[in-house]
Amino acid sequence: MAYSASELAALYPQRWEIESVLGEIKTHQRGAKVVLSSKTPDGVRQQIWAHLLVHHALRVLMWRTAAARGIDPDRLSFTDTLRAARRSITASPGIFSPSATGHRADPPP
Helix, strand or coil: CCCHHHHHHHHHHHHHHHHHHHHHHHHHCCCCCCCCCCCCHHHHHHHHHHHHHHHHHHHHHHHHHHHHHCCCCHHHHHHHHHHHHHHHHHCCCCCCCCCCCCCHHHCCC
């Protein structure tokens, strides 16, 4: 299938969006010098899926925040969102963890 130069040129920015996502996961979310710790193929797959799901959750948070403010989600910083999520989790450790009874902990008042 042949494409015109203008069609190909219009797709070029999409390539950089994909590269940006990979950079966000590898450099910021996971950490530049952190390697996957699993020693089995299943464990590696599980860790990769976990990183992808966390990235997706952060991007959904960014999208919802942008929508609430009436701005383009591309105007928000991934690293700022990641830092805010980390602060939120470390400020209230265990709030999202299952309790001893197997039920989720109640949210703070």
